[in-house]
Amino acid sequence: MAKEKGLTPQSQDFSEWYLEVIQKAELADYGPVRGTIVVRPYGYALWENIQGVLDRMFKETGHQNAYFPLFIPMSFLKKEAEHVEGFSPELAVVTHAGGEELEEPLAVRPTSETVIGYMWSRWIKSYRDLPQLLNQWGNVVRWEMRTRPFLRTSEFLWQEGHTAHATREEAEEEVRRMLGIYARLAREYAALPVIEGLKTEKEKFAGAVYTTTIEAMMRDGKALQSGTSHYLGENFARAFDIKFQDKDLQVKYVHTTSWGLSWRFIGAIIMTHGDDGGLILPPRLAPIQVVVVPIYREQSREQVLEAAFDLKKRLLQAGLRVHLDDRDQYTPGYKFHEWELKGVPFRIELGPKDLEAGEAVLASRLGGKERISLEVLPALLPEKLDAFHQALYQRALDFQKAHTRKVDTYGEFKEAVQGGFALAFHCGDKACEKAIQEETTATTRCVPFEAEPEEGLCVRCGRPSAYGKRVVFAKAY
Numbered sequence: 001m002a003k004e005k006g007l008t009p010q011s012q013d014f015s016e017w018y019l020e021v022i023q024k025a026e027l028a029d030y031g032p033v034r035g036t037i038v039v040r041p042y043g044y045a046l047w048e049n050i051q052g053v054l055d056r057m058f059k060e061t062g063h064q065n066a067y068f069p070l071f072i073p074m075s076f077l078k079k080e081a082e083h084v085e086g087f088s089p090e091l092a093v094v095t096h097a098g099g100e101e102l103e104e105p106l107a108v109r110p111t112s113e114t115v116i117g118y119m120w121s122r123w124i125k126s127y128r129d130l131p132q133l134l135n136q137w138g139n140v141v142r143w144e145m146r147t148r149p150f151l152r153t154s155e156f157l158w159q160e161g162h163t164a165h166a167t168r169e170e171a172e173e174e175v176r177r178m179l180g181i182y183a184r185l186a187r188e189y190a191a192l193p194v195i196e197g198l199k200t201e202k203e204k205f206a207g208a209v210y211t212t213t214i215e216a217m218m219r220d221g222k223a224l225q226s227g228t229s230h231y232l233g234e235n236f237a238r239a240f241d242i243k244f245q246d247k248d249l250q251v252k253y254v255h256t257t258s259w260g261l262s263w264r265f266i267g268a269i270i271m272t273h274g275d276d277g278g279l280i281l282p283p284r285l286a287p288i289q290v291v292v293v294p295i296y297r298e299q300s301r302e303q304v305l306e307a308a309f310d311l312k313k314r315l316l317q318a319g320l321r322v323h324l325d326d327r328d329q330y331t332p333g334y335k336f337h338e339w340e341l342k343g344v345p346f347r348i349e350l351g352p353k354d355l356e357a358g359e360a361v362l363a364s365r366l367g368g369k370e371r372i373s374l375e376v377l378p379a380l381l382p383e384k385l386d387a388f389h390q391a392l393y394q395r396a397l398d399f400q401k402a403h404t405r406k407v408d409t410y411g412e413f414k415e416a417v418q419g420g421f422a423l424a425f426h427c428g429d430k431a432c433e434k435a436i437q438e439e440t441t442a443t444t445r446c447v448p449f450e451a452e453p454e455e456g457l458c459v460r461c462g463r464p465s466a467y468g469k470r471v472v473f474a475k476a477y
């Protein structure tokens with residue numbers, strides 16, 4: 001049994017470790033159609049916690065949820081040239097329905113800019129109708145060739161925010177505000193030290209004027225784009241004729257934004273924090289923050305279980321997400337292993353000797369055990385969870401720093417992107433960027449907002465830097 005639960009070590013094959021931990025921790029399984037996954041209850045509970053945090057922050061900033069249709073007329077997608085070009089290779093299209101060939105094929109939405117644009121052209125007439133601040137929780141379909149659970153699947157769950165504004169300034173403010181919310185989710189809830197920045201022209205969203213992103217580093221040194229926020233300018237307003245009469249009586253196009261975060265974010269959590277023992281979940285998003293494992297023999301069973309139930313009740317009252325593992329058919333050792341694999345931050349071991357002493361053993365998923373009085377345990381755990389969050393964040397930040405290098409030659413660059421991020425100057429030329437990708441498989445991740453202004457020469461071609469600072473390059477998921 002122990003062998004069956006064992007994982008391939010990360011250092012041996014990180015990709016295999018990732019696939020195994022998802023299945024063995026029961027986050028997800030493969031669906032019958034290639035590229036689809038089934039999210040199991042433990043994985044879905046994690047997604048619900050992510051949703052809960054984001055949904056609250058969206059509403060606090062004035063957004064409302066709505067729902068738009070899954071089917072989109074093909075003609076809509078063709079209205080914005082860059083948009084259709086960007087998405088057409090991945091489109092799933094319905095050509096038959098109700099036993100007949102459809103007059104116009106229907107795309108299964110790859111994203112909802114077009115249908116929302118169409119509706120806005122009907123809803124928005126005057127400056128009084130602005131801003132429009134919408135969010136949709138739903139699924140989209142992108143037919144990917146190479147798939148990987150949570151990171152790249154044919155159908156995935158996400159949220160897509162869509163807003164329309166009277167001015168460019170207002171729309172750009174919105175773009176940064178929403179990226180800020182993603183960064184907060186990452187840092188303050190998921191313990192991910194993300195880098196916020198601007199995508200290059202080559203890497204921006206199809207149809208955007210520009211794209212902003214949060215990028216995280218996985219434990220194999222690769223990057224994962226974890227959330228994006230786009231300024232769409234008047235591109236979709238012109239394509240869908242979304243105009244309004246402004247206060248000055250002039251008729252103008254609206255400025256739109258969109259921003260999205262998908263269950264990829266779960267992939268980021270798994271690959272930033274996990275170790276050879278399995279998942280390590282950040283306490284503020286973990287479906288179970290603390291698991292109670294009673295340890296007993298036949299004669300002490302009743303007494304220990306009673307105390308365990310009582311402790312669970314008190315932990316629930318303290319507002320914690322707690323699970324009591326009272327399964328008779330498994331040994332405590334088996335249970336320890338399973339909850340470690342599932343990444344539960346804290347385990348409480350409770351046996352007859354502990355009870356006599358009025359104590360329990362608290363074991364952290366980050367290592368270390370201590371004895372704590374049962375009396376104070378419920379009051380103490382919230383602090384312990386906060387400290388766990390901080391330690392997890394610091395651990396990920398230290399790792400990111402240790403695997404990030406400033407490089408000035410192409411040789412150093414090639415070496416650096418083998419196992420981390422390279423900070424290098426770039427000329428901004430798409431062809432040069434493409435050549436770097438072909439020669440090294442690394443791509444630009446972002447031009448970081450926080451980076452110091454610095455001038456230099458392109459790491460590949462030697463032309464002057466286009467961004468006034470170093471660009472983050474990495475191999476990416």
Ligand SMILES: [Zn+2]
Pocket residue numbers: 426427428429432433458459460461462463
């Ligand atoms: Zn160059």
